[in-house]
Amino acid sequence: MNAEGMFRRQVEVALTVNGEPVEARVDAGKHLVDFLRLDLGLTGSHAGCEHGVCGACTIRVNGEIVRGCLVLTAQLDGAEVWTVEGVSETGEMRALQDAFVQRNALQCGFCTPGMLFAAAELVERGGRPSREEIREHMSGNYCRCTGYEAIIDAIEQVTSDQEGAR
Amino acid sequence: MRLDWGNPDRPNSYIGRSVPRPNAARLVEGRGRYVDDIVLPRMLHVAFVRSPHAHARILRIATDEAQSAKGVRRVFTGADLCDVCSPWVAVLAHLKGIKSAPQHPIAVERATWTGEPVAAVVAETRAAAEDGAALVDVDYEVLPAVVDMETALDPATPLIHPDLGDNLTFQRLHEKGDVDAIFSAASHVVEATFRTGRHTGVCLEPRSILAEWNPGERQLTVYHSTQAPHMMQSVLAKHLDLPESRVRVICGDVGGSYGIKVHVYPDEVATAAIARVMGRPIKFIADRTESFATDIHARDHRITGRIAVDENGKILAIDIDDLTGIGPYSVYPRTSAIEGNQVVNLCGGPYDFQTYRAQTTVVLQNKTPTCQYRAVGHPIACAVTEGLVDMAAEKVGLDPVEMRRRNLIADDAYPYTSAAGMKFEALSHHRSLEKLVALMDYKGLRAEQAQLRERGVYRGIGIASFIELTNPSPFMYGIGGARISAQDGCTVRMDPDGSVVALSGVTEQGQGTEAILAQIVAEAVGVEVGEVRIITGDTQTTPYGGGTWASRGAGIGGEAALQAGLALRANILEVAGAMLQAKADTLDIRAGRIVDSNGGIERMDLAELGRIVYFRGDTLPRELSREMVATRHYITSEYAFAFTNGVQASWLEVDVETGFVKLLKHWCVEDCGRIINPMLVDEQIRGGIVQGIGGALYEECLYDGDGQLLNANMADYLVPMAAEMPDMVVGHVETPTAESALGAKGAGEAGTAGAPGAVMNGINDALRPLGARLTEMPFTPERVLRALGKLTK
Ligand code: FES
Ligand code: FES
Numbered sequence: 001m002n003a004e005g006m007f008r009r010q011v012e013v014a015l016t017v018n019g020e021p022v023e024a025r026v027d028a029g030k031h032l033v034d035f036l037r038l039d040l041g042l043t044g045s046h047a048g049c050e051h052g053v054c055g056a057c058t059i060r061v062n063g064e065i066v067r068g069c070l071v072l073t074a075q076l077d078g079a080e081v082w083t084v085e086g087v088s089e090t091g092e093m094r095a096l097q098d099a100f101v102q103r104n105a106l107q108c109g110f111c112t113p114g115m116l117f118a119a120a121e122l123v124e125r126g127g128r129p130s131r132e133e134i135r136e137h138m139s140g141n142y143c144r145c146t147g148y149e150a151i152i153d154a155i156e157q158v159t160s161d162q163e164g165a166r
Numbered sequence: 167m168r169l170d171w172g173n174p175d176r177p178n179s180y181i182g183r184s185v186p187r188p189n190a191a192r193l194v195e196g197r198g199r200y201v202d203d204i205v206l207p208r209m210l211h212v213a214f215v216r217s218p219h220a221h222a223r224i225l226r227i228a229t230d231e232a233q234s235a236k237g238v239r240r241v242f243t244g245a246d247l248c249d250v251c252s253p254w255v256a257v258l259a260h261l262k263g264i265k266s267a268p269q270h271p272i273a274v275e276r277a278t279w280t281g282e283p284v285a286a287v288v289a290e291t292r293a294a295a296e297d298g299a300a301l302v303d304v305d306y307e308v309l310p311a312v313v314d315m316e317t318a319l320d321p322a323t324p325l326i327h328p329d330l331g332d333n334l335t336f337q338r339l340h341e342k343g344d345v346d347a348i349f350s351a352a353s354h355v356v357e358a359t360f361r362t363g364r365h366t367g368v369c370l371e372p373r374s375i376l377a378e379w380n381p382g383e384r385q386l387t388v389y390h391s392t393q394a395p396h397m398m399q400s401v402l403a404k405h406l407d408l409p410e411s412r413v414r415v416i417c418g419d420v421g422g423s424y425g426i427k428v429h430v431y432p433d434e435v436a437t438a439a440i441a442r443v444m445g446r447p448i449k450f451i452a453d454r455t456e457s458f459a460t461d462i463h464a465r466d467h468r469i470t471g472r473i474a475v476d477e478n479g480k481i482l483a484i485d486i487d488d489l490t491g492i493g494p495y496s497v498y499p500r501t502s503a504i505e506g507n508q509v510v511n512l513c514g515g516p517y518d519f520q521t522y523r524a525q526t527t528v529v530l531q532n533k534t535p536t537c538q539y540r541a542v543g544h545p546i547a548c549a550v551t552e553g554l555v556d557m558a559a560e561k562v563g564l565d566p567v568e569m570r571r572r573n574l575i576a577d578d579a580y581p582y583t584s585a586a587g588m589k590f591e592a593l594s595h596h597r598s599l600e601k602l603v604a605l606m607d608y609k610g611l612r613a614e615q616a617q618l619r620e621r622g623v624y625r626g627i628g629i630a631s632f633i634e635l636t637n638p639s640p641f642m643y644g645i646g647g648a649r650i651s652a653q654d655g656c657t658v659r660m661d662p663d664g665s666v667v668a669l670s671g672v673t674e675q676g677q678g679t680e681a682i683l684a685q686i687v688a689e690a691v692g693v694e695v696g697e698v699r700i701i702t703g704d705t706q707t708t709p710y711g712g713g714t715w716a717s718r719g720a721g722i723g724g725e726a727a728l729q730a731g732l733a734l735r736a737n738i739l740e741v742a743g744a745m746l747q748a749k750a751d752t753l754d755i756r757a758g759r760i761v762d763s764n765g766g767i768e769r770m771d772l773a774e775l776g777r778i779v780y781f782r783g784d785t786l787p788r789e790l791s792r793e794m795v796a797t798r799h800y801i802t803s804e805y806a807f808a809f810t811n812g813v814q815a816s817w818l819e820v821d822v823e824t825g826f827v828k829l830l831k832h833w834c835v836e837d838c839g840r841i842i843n844p845m846l847v848d849e850q851i852r853g854g855i856v857q858g859i860g861g862a863l864y865e866e867c868l869y870d871g872d873g874q875l876l877n878a879n880m881a882d883y884l885v886p887m888a889a890e891m892p893d894m895v896v897g898h899v900e901t902p903t904a905e906s907a908l909g910a911k912g913a914g915e916a917g918t919a920g921a922p923g924a925v926m927n928g929i930n931d932a933l934r935p936l937g938a939r940l941t942e943m944p945f946t947p948e949r950v951l952r953a954l955g956k957l958t959k
Contacts, residue, residue: 043203044196046421048370049454053880056370084196097194101186104849108676109193110370110421116194131893139889142880144370144422145676147856147917148888150849
């Protein structure tokens, strides 16, 4: 199908975003990150490459982290989507967010929402991953500002606090 | 008033503390406001048709089909914008002989690099604009492309701009002392040719601009991801023929810049011009492919260097020949000659020697334009110098650290003028080196290295001393005629509730400018840091300033904030004195309260003072001045630049079978003068080191022989990722500049300046027993294997 035909075709979807029901008619070719940013005004998810490489668009769909620039909105009927705005409201990432602020694990902040989702996945697994394991896990997310060390420190802080509290 | 820096228990002691950044809390919740997050009523989107050829004549542009496509509102060619936007020529008067050709926002007659804008399509959505752009049909006559900088000046090479007469943009020769005589008499001379790979910034947020023309006010408002709002105001006003007062540039959150976003880009100017023509808000957000092909590139240099030393390893002379290719135009308004010029200024910079020759030759080519990127010229000068110093040490039989001890400028030799003519106020090379050696346990590492070598493991230690130019005066750009401010201002005011607002001309790019300004203002006025709000990035409300470049935010913007804060404090105390019938100099402000300087007894809080000043001014003496606001500006005057210094070390392992380099650890000891926020300085250093490592190991814009960029996407252009990066230990020596009360110099580029040289020396140290040497960046596995003779094809 040529691009024009693809965009002309519209699809109805009903999903929940950050716990709220959303019904929409979307272009069949519209990616989730564009839907969130353009249609719902949820600009916390960022597009750094629109190519599935940089990780800035990382969000959570049905409990798994995905690249919002690769997922088509049309395929999300019935899905449960969480963005950084939503998890900030529920407070479920508070510990990570606080650790990022305390450790200055962000500079420009453009990579940060995606980083947080990637980090949360590791934190939720529990245990006390080594720095190498944290580095390995975070290797799908670009950061051009920090040099990564502060991000690794912040995640290490949260995983070790969490283990300590068990 | 004097601040008692030595006393950490002094009142309001925010300067020197690791206070978290106030804006970070918002960014971790996804509440940043980057340009692409802004939506204006009736906004349209623009996408650009770009030249697929490195050099081509534009014969005909057929826009009909695009024009009638769904959602498309209008198509512009270069000719369509000629009446609204004048072309620019990027030259500066102090760069003698520099020349470049007029550049238009959209190519008019010829396209000169792959990616140059050729037409613009404006549509209701970005997707429609992109679809429309695909329907614009351009007939090109392909012209021979100038690709190789080595042959750019050959008589047989075609001219990119025939009017210029040749492909030479700029050349500078600096000579001090009798270089040839020293070289012919020296005990040892070593020589090498170095290459630094053309690379780019890869800001995660692409270049972004949203421009709106309001015909009623006759004002252009531009939301721009930029480092220099006032410079952009001036540039847009000039080329769109508007009064500067009618151009407002607003810069909110910026998703990374590193020097990439301090330049004038044709597509961004075109966006503003189109907004002016259409009277509707126009948004342009570069996509990633466009970013690779049109963000400035940098560091495309070939440098041949020689060093002469005596039998004790004392450096006698250095001789540098630098060649760089900058693309088809010098980039506006800073020019693309600065990088080469910095190579001349900075080679040999840390060392005590006075015979020096350096030449830079800056040529045109049909590739993406290059210009200033983080640490401009420093990583090149540092790698060349440190590479030569290590080679000389080897020749003389000296340990690299001992070699540096013998040659670094002595810590008590200041003020000192380098062989390149750079004036250093006060540096700390030796203290920094000794601190580094202790931090890394140099001896222990050497022992470990020797042990592992016996087991066939090749580890290396690379040392790189560096200097970094910060706090620039008008000698950098203003003197050459550019409207780029070296001065910066800050306005600090107290509101009725006793809280403080500070407006500054420097900008926030994520480095923490707003945090350090809040710390400085809080300390200067005498309030809690949380009571200070900082406003930056709006030409209509902040004092005029230069923005963020050349590591000037803390040193220049910070001093303006300090002086403005102290002035406000004095004003407040004068009013307090009148209210309390006390002498102003017996009172102090601590944590938002007026107290007796002696004993600290609280007399009144600032909210009460604010209430009376703003709402019951009738109760104050009529002649009492009650200015709850103060503005101060700051510019350096004694030194053209405040140089900083430091030294880095890389500890790494080379896999001699695969050619892979594994970074094990990295150290940096640096001296940026007074440290305002240690955590933020350390993170600037770390982020900078990793960008330097990118250039050393991974990043390169690869071109084929026709000038096609081969790796214009994130999958093929490699950048450092978390798994490959080492932990970095950062240490400090503090030598405040005496030019300002604050004493701060810059810290934003030191990491990038020194890292490539340290990594290169580490690799060569690892491979020394095998007789291999690498001098061409990036040091890819393939190049390592070639150097080892394991790849011959
Ligand atoms: S924008 Fe989705 S991975 Fe880069
Ligand atoms: S904080 Fe800027 S890209 Fe990560």
